[in-house]
Amino acid sequence: MVMGDVRTSTDVLVIGGGPGGYAAAIRAAQHGLDATLVERDAYGGTCLNYGCIPSKAMITATNVAHEARHAEEMGVHADPTIDMRELVAWKDGVVDQLTGGVEKLCKANGVNLIEGTAAFIDEEAVRIAHGGEGQGSESIEFEYAIIATGSRPIELPGFDFADDPVWxxxxxxxxxxxxxxxxxxxxxxxxxxxxxxxxxxxxxxxxVEALEDVLPGYPDDISRIVRNRAEELGVDFRFRESASEWLAAGDDADGDDGIELITESQDGEESTLEADRVLVAVGREPVTDGLELEQIGLETDDRGFLETDDHARTDLEHVFAVGDVAGEPMLAHKASAEGLVAAGVAAGEPAALDHQAIPAVVFTDPEIGTVGMAEADAEEAGCDPVVGEFPLRASGRALSMGETDGFVRLVADDETGFVLGGQIVAPEASELIAEVGLAVEMGATLEDLAGTVHAHPTLSEAVMEAAENAREEAIHTLNR
Known part of the structure; x- marks a missing residue:
């Protein structure tokens, strides 16, 4: 302990105030534990401040403008313009409302909030360094610790995010x-x-993409729809190419006059692209530096993640890791679920996470929603899968929206009818996938989905229709 260091204690110490961290802290407090949440940047983490929420706000705004510009066939004629300053100000207002809400919820549930950076001293305590001159530090002893430090964008060599043209x-x-x-x-x-x-x-x-198509890891019939729509929007693709360096264009060495991006094909051929900005979006990496994990004997794997079990525990019985720092899938809702599990285990509850029913959503145009097993996954797991599908071109609601690219696909066990998973490519797929996720979680069957009366005309009817198709009882599409 350093001179003048204040030393306190808590039942549950949570490091990181993102979706996994604040959910864990609140739930721990709800279980009657003394919970302390340490955050060095902004409550809500990357998701609320710099990722999920601001990106969806901007997607929504640009969708409004795009749909208005291209609604002539509906008899709607408009030519809207986008003021980026006003758009960003509106987006920031949405973010501020949510992050302020997180802080209020924590306080209302009795969570102790501390601003600072945490580093482990030993297996029972951390030191919190407070930002700002003369702010000092404090030490906190804990019974349980939950690491929820999240992730950050990966930088490419030669593409420093500190450089103005590199985003x-x-x-x-x-x-x-x-x-x-x-x-x-x-x-x-x-x-x-x-x-x-x-x-x-x-x-x-x-x-610019080093691989052969968009959205690596998704089936061709999904990625193709998204790629085709992007091309209709005017997006140009350079597949099997990698960005090697950027050079300032004109006389300004800082790139204010634009840049030249040098790419290299897999055959070694170089090309030059002119741009005002280059956005590097090659993935994210977990944040564990500064935690001084060596002080408690924890090591990350070769990708920097902390390995955990189904109870979110690390190799130390009383230290948990949740969210992006605990590995794929790096999703905010997965982080929240893990945070609740960790808090429950710390409180002595029989909590565990079922990874099978965690949905994944991509907010492209159209949206993608997946959950559970695809057909190949089911076969690999030893199941005999049956697949049902309903195309959006047969959906009355999709036709009335002018959105007919996409489908709903369900995968079930042929013998029992249990729903194993689903893939949806459609407007509002992020909402529609919840019904399939619930079916997987509760052990629902194709008969359950097909027999549930869905409102008409809605996009959700496509889930019912896909279930009927798998049972060879389809009304509005040909049976497979």
């Missing part, structure tokens, strides 16, 4: 001016969400 996803969501030409490096979910957003806002967008 991380956080920079792209805070820009108050629209670049005329934007190059996006990476066609994963972040790259595709932001490339389509900026294309709808009016930028000329080029996506």
């Amino acid at each position: 991380s996803s956080r920079d792209a969501l805070a820009a108050d001016e629209l670049p005329d030409e934007l190059v996006v490096v990476g066609a994963g979910y972040i790259g595709m969400e932001l490339s389509t957003t900026y294309a709808k806002a009016g930028a000329d967008v080029t996506v």
